[in-house]
Amino acid sequence: MKLQTIEKDEFTIIKVEEKRIDAVNAPELRQKINELSGTGQTRVILDISNVTFMDSSGLGVLVSILKMLGGSGELIIAGANGIVSDLFKLTRMDRIFRMCDDPESAEQIMTVA
């Protein structure tokens, strides 16, 4: 899975450079965030504005990432759009995840907090 990582002082932005998050590539995403949290970075913005499709396994992995970062961490999903955004709404995961329309507003929240 192609991921672009931008390290900031207080948080890390991970941009998914793929069209799909699915059963095949989602485990790599979890592995990457697992490595990050191992280095103490548990505040993450996950930018999925390029993603046009996510299947049930992809959603399952995002929830496991949220659980992994746990109480000590913070995760913001940014840029969900189209049928990916519909999936968050259909499954009410938009109420479980902290979501932002775009990465810029996610950065503002992370900076203020």
Place this chain on the structure above:
Amino acid sequence: MKILLVDDALDMRLVMKRTLTLMDHQVTVAEDGAEAWEYLRNEVFQAVITDWDMPNMNGVELCRHIRSATFPNYVYIILLTGRSGKHNLIAGMDAGADDFATKPMERDEMEVLLRAAERVISLERRLEQQNHDLAKVNESLEKARDETMRDLHHAATLQMGILPAQKQIGRLDFAWFFRPAQMIGGDTFNYFPMNERLQLFYTVDVSGHGISAALLSMYLSNLLTSTADQTCSQWCGGNEASIKQNLAKMLRFFNEHLLDLTDHYFTMILGVIDTSEHRLHFIQAGHPMPFLVDKASGCVEELDCTGFPVGLVPDVDYEVMSYPFPPESRLVLFSDGLFEMLDNKGQPLLNSDLDAVLKTSVDADATETVRSIRNHFLVDGYEKNQPDDLSVMVIDFKA
């Protein structure tokens, strides 16, 4: 080594045979290519030392014969030339010769050539052994694969076998279609009467697909049936509030149970049709929104509802949706695999496609409607490209 020596000159044959025998090789002699070929067809030789120019069959022709035949071992060929050097060595190599020597040969020279031959033959032998071992491994892998495929076929038959067979219960007509992405899948569904008035139905889509999703869907099917059985008394004569309570309680139980059990989760619609009160109650747990069709007016409506999947996050509440469901109503349930299918131009099929099929099928019965959906979403030539399990269920309440 067992060597076949071929030369039409008697003196050459005698000299070389003596030298080779002194070097502890087992030597058979032939006067020309034709005689040599006869020996080769009946005996096994590791090496052939052959003259170039001979009557009947010359050395190059003999090379070609040897290379086009199938011997159990590699035959190393040394082609002998005269001092004149007029022979085309490249042609000899193309015919299959491994090495060349000029007659007459000194003993040392012969020794060097034959040691090189032994080295090549032993490499060839090792390669043959490895190929043989690989073939054996391949054979056992193929056997294991065949066994797995047979098992999967049985599992697929079993999975189809637990799907509901009855097509009519009271005034309700049922029709469905199921096709897993692989041989077995994570979609399942069922319907059965709780009592004379209430008809329970569900449709489930386990996250992911393949064997583990299929096993979980089988387990869920069992769990749902037994839970419904155990709570049957609570449903009897229940009012709307208690029906809704029962549905929400079942979902909360499944949610906590699944969270403890596995990493998989599932989306579902679990509902009840109240055939006396003409009401439909259901919980939407992250499943695609169902369609409600009023066959009398021809109105097709996508029921706008959302809900948490089961087994994904703890401590969530499930909301029960209620709609009028008078006779002439139709409920259409399906899994999200439908919208991963492509039309005949390779474009993804959408909700609007399903909406259109349902509108044209208003007057058709449940079975015919399921067939129309199937035909629309499994387009010839694209039907093999099915990334996710597909299931569709249509329930008609007859007038």
